[in-house]
Amino acid sequence: QVQLLESGGGVVQPGGSLRLSCATSGFTFRIYGMHWVRQAPGKGLEWVSFIRYDSSDKYYADSVKGRFTISRDNSKNTLYLQMDGLRVEDTAVYYCAKTAKNIDDFDYWGQGTLVIVSS
Amino acid sequence: SSELTQDPAVSVALGQTVRITCQGDSLRTYYASWYQQKPGQAPVLVMYAETNRPSGIPDRFSGSSSGDTASLIITGAQAEDEADYYCNSRDISGKPWVFGGGTKLTVL
Numbered sequence: 001q002v003q004l005l006e007s008g009g010g011v012v013q014p015g016g017s018l019r020l021s022c023a024t025s026g027f028t029f030r031i032y033g034m035h036w037v038r039q040a041p042g043k044g045l046e047w048v049s050f051i052r053y054d055s056s057d058k059y060y061a062d063s064v065k066g067r068f069t070i071s072r073d074n075s076k077n078t079l080y081l082q083m084d085g086l087r088v089e090d091t092a093v094y095y096c097a098k099t100a101k102n103i104d105d106f107d108y109w110g111q112g113t114l115v116i117v118s119s
Numbered sequence: 120s121s122e123l124t125q126d127p128a129v130s131v132a133l134g135q136t137v138r139i140t141c142q143g144d145s146l147r148t149y150y151a152s153w154y155q156q157k158p159g160q161a162p163v164l165v166m167y168a169e170t171n172r173p174s175g176i177p178d179r180f181s182g183s184s185s186g187d188t189a190s191l192i193i194t195g196a197q198a199e200d201e202a203d204y205y206c207n208s209r210d211i212s213g214k215p216w217v218f219g220g221g222t223k224l225t226v227l
Contacts, residue, residue: 035216037162045154045162045205047216059215095161104209104216105152105167112161 002026002108004096009113016086016117022079022096022110030054030074033099035106036081038092038115048094049081050103064090086117122210123151123219130225131196139191139222141206149209151189153182156203156221165204166191193224201226 008020022034036048049070050059058070067085072078079096093114097106123143131137141151150169154162164173166182169189179200181192189208193200206219 037218044203044221045156045207045218047207047214047218050215061214097162100164100167102168104150104207105164106154106162106207107164107167107173109161109163 002098004098004108004110006094006096006110006113009094009115011116011118012086013119014086014088014117017082017084018086018115020081020083020094020096020113020115022081024077024079024096024098027098027108029072029077033103034070034072034079035097035099036070036079037095037097037106037109038090039095039112040089040092043092046092051079052103083115086115088117091115091117122212122214122217123206123208125204125206125219125222127220128223128225130227131193132227133198134195136192136194137196137224139193139204139224141189141191141208141219142187143208143211143217143219144187145208145211145217146184146187146189148211151182151184151206151208153189153191154205154207155200156205157201162205196224196226198226200224 069082093112098108100107153166156162210217
């Protein structure tokens with residue numbers, strides 16, 4: 001069965017960095033695009049970033065552009081999100097999500113990893 | 120602020136039909152997908168390309184679209200359908216994807 005497992009969350013000071021990982025199994029990772037989506041405490045879902053199956057295209061939300069970098073290692077079936085210049089407003093649960101045949105549809109999600117940015 | 124607008128809260132009597140709507144200019148061009156999220160859990164895809172239901176989603180869930188509004192319809196709502204529902208689509212202003220603000224569904 002499809003499994004997505006995020007890791008790397010934690011508490012970091014403003015201006016700091018974290019690298020999130022999303023280890024996947026149960027599907028052919030190298031042929032699917034992947035997204036990161038976040039959810040601040042008590043708030044709604046916010047799309048963060050997307051990477052195409054072959055890393056040829058990467059997109060970012062305006063709120064993270066220039067600070068976050070999405071990447072993937074198809075040999076390790078793993079998705080990453082490098083987060084630099086973290087701000088208090090980046091505090092959220094970060095989910096990775098697999099795309100369906102259409103990259104607009106997020107058909108499987110991980111359980112999320114919590115990032116807290118606080119001094 | 121979100122470019123897809125949802126009612127913050129909707130309620131429905133057990134066994135009745137409820138329509139959850141999502142409005143935005145981009146929906147005239149792009150399909151909407153819908154996600155159900157229960158407290159403490161990850162979202163689950165319940166409808167894609169407006170009217171397509173993933174395997175495992177009960178057939179009481181359906182979707183429709185007209186103009187700038189997409190709808191998720193639950194026919195015969197059950198207690199287990201109580202959750203937050205989010206629509207998602209491309210953003211016509213240039214952001215690749217955007218979620219609606221979410222609708223909290225209460226089953227009475």
